[in-house]
Structure formats: structure tokens, C-alpha cells
Amino acid sequence: MFKNIFKNKNVIITGHTGFKGSWLTVWLLMLGANVTGISLEPKKVSHFNLLNIKKNLRNNYYVDIRNVKKLEKIFIQTKPDFVFHLAAQAIVKKSYQDPRLTWETNVIGTLNVIEAIKKTNRTCVAIMITSDKCYYNKEILRGYREDDELGGKDPYSASKASAEHVIHSYYKSYFETKSKIKLCSVRAGNVIGGGDWSDDRIIPDCIKSWIKKEEVLIKNPYSTRPWQHVLEPLSGYLNLASMMKNKKILNGEKFNFGPNQNQNKTVLDLVKKMSQYFSESEWVIKKNNASIKESNLLKLNCIKAKNLLHWEPTLNFHDTAKFTSEWYKAYQSKKNIYQITSQQIKDYYVRAKRKKLKWTK
Secondary structure, eight states, rough: OOTTTTTTOEEEETTTTTTHHHHHHHHHHHTTEEEEEEOOOOOOOOOHHHOOGGSSSSSEEOOOOHHHHHHHHHHHHHHOOOEEEOOOOHHHHHOOOOHHHHIIIIIHHHHHHHHHHHHHHOOEEEEEEEEEGBBBOOTTTTBBBBBSSBOOSSSSHHHHHHHHHHHHIIIIIIIIOOSSEEEEEEEEOOOOTTOOOOOOOOHHHHHHHHHHTTTTSSSOTOOOOEEEEEEHHHHHHHHHHHHHHGGGGTOOOOOEEOOOOGEEEEEEHHHHHTTTEEEEEOEOOOOOOOOOOSSSBBBBOOOOHHHOOOOOOOOOOOHHHHHHHHHHHHTTTTOOOHHHHHHHHHHHHHHHHHHHOOOGO
């Protein structure tokens, strides 16, 4: 995969103990990378802890990305060839409850990571992960393109739009010409899959309720989202990083990674599809708290990734729900979590290879 470009390379992942970060960590370890993780300490029940992979990392640091001095020291010591920045405060509801933490983590934290990369003064490819919510949401049907207006009405969305401005300004100021460092920003959202235990997310809410044989409360049943399995955007990030190594034209670009346009489904669609895999699964629709505003429609346009990176999604909506459900069923049956996670990465690769996607060669 990815032309073996990550084998024996030093890779830093910020947010490696999080949902997406832990999946990316497993994938890069499978690719033979020397992975250093920087993150807050995970909760007791987390995908990262269930994987039991801390011993396989080159280094494991529980450090807040708001601490620039510690970050710079780690980056200088690690000498990264690749950086994947995922660490963030990613919950919309929490952004209302603690906006300062959200802004400091998502904006100043991103700035600190780029400063730490800059201090290494070595050849490095950096993938800066933001969110589909960085777009100023006008609920347009065509899907947001990378050059659409940025912004947000809630603290989380606004902080992610601001992080994009930080990334772009650093690229224009320091990395556009004659720099050893190349960086891109990538946008994906509404990622689902096994191992997500976050609060106020529909899949974890369903699983936690159904395991206890309780009804799950649905607050925004008809909101439409670009649901995709966690491996979809991760394949995009890895594909982009592998291509950036030798293609200067990609430096400073921005990319969306999302499902096909016809895969935009409502929250209720997703709950119904997931319920097919759980015998005792019930739900009740509850009116949403009016003080927390969420968009009804959110779509991404991924034509740029398809044209420039030859990337496209692998799984359809049915497969996405199936992969996700099978992971949680394996967890419920107390099966080996590393085994089910790594096997799903292999299965995903096989499906992508059948589609003859360029990154599988």
C-alpha cells in the first residue's frame, strides 16, 4: 500500500489515542512506520486502550498540544518524516460548554504543532486534519468545495475555520517556496466506525444504549450528514501524504474526503441501518435543545481528491454500517480488538484493490 513509502519512516500522530487517531496508528504500524504518538491520556474505555498497542509505538507522550515547549522538544527529538495532526476538541456540544478550551486547542494547538514542525528544520510532510464543519454552512445541495467560504456559528465550527486560516497563513509565509516542509489541510467529518466511545455522537449513543437494552434518544433525526467509515478519510490522508513526498504541486493544497454524493443519509437512516445488526435496538425521537444549533444539511464535494489524487471512497452506506456493527459485535463478544481492527483494515484494502484505486498498488 502507498508504495511502501511509510516503512521505517518516523511518523508523529497528534491525537493518536482518539477514535480516528487510534485507527491511523494501527494502519501505520501495519505499514512498518516508527510511530510516535502525542495526545491526552485516553479514557479507560477507549479504542486505543482496547488495542493494547502502546508497547508497539516508538514513543508515547501524554502531552497537551497547548504546551508548545514540550511539543517542540518532542518534534526535535523525533525528527519526523511525516506528521498527521488530529488532536482537537471535536465535540460541538462541548464547544458551547467550554469555548475557551475549544478555541485554544483547535487554533493555538494547531499553531503550536506547525511551530514545532518548523523548529525541526528538516524534510517533512504534514497533514493537518480539520473538519467538514470549517465551511460556513449555507446548506447548499451541491456540496462544499475546497474554495468555498469558511466560518461557523458555533464555537467548534468557527475554531476549525480559524485553524484553516492558521494553516494557510503559515504555508504562504514559510512553506510555499524553498522549504523542506510541505503541508496540506484535509477536511472530513461524520466519521463512524468501531471504537468510537465519544459523548454526544450518534453511533456511541446507540451502542451504549443497546448494550444496556435501553432506547437511544435521537435529537436530530432528519439532519443529513456525509456518513463514512473511519478508514475512508484515513486512506485519503495516507494517499495524500505519500504523493506529497514527490509532488511539489500538492504543497499548500486543501482536500475534502467524503462519501459519494448519493450516500448522504439522515441520522434516522443510519440508526435504522445499524439496528438491523442488533436484535434489541429501539429508539425514541426527542426534540433537540434549541440552545445548541446544528445544521440540517451538510455535504462535501470530493471531485478535487478524485482528479488530483485519484482517490475515491471504497465503501457504500450498507458496507459502512456493516463494518461498524461487526466491530461492536466483536467487542460485545469480548473478541481480540487488535485482531478485528487490523482485519477490517485488510478487508478494506481488498475492496479498494478490487476497485483498482491507485493507492493500493
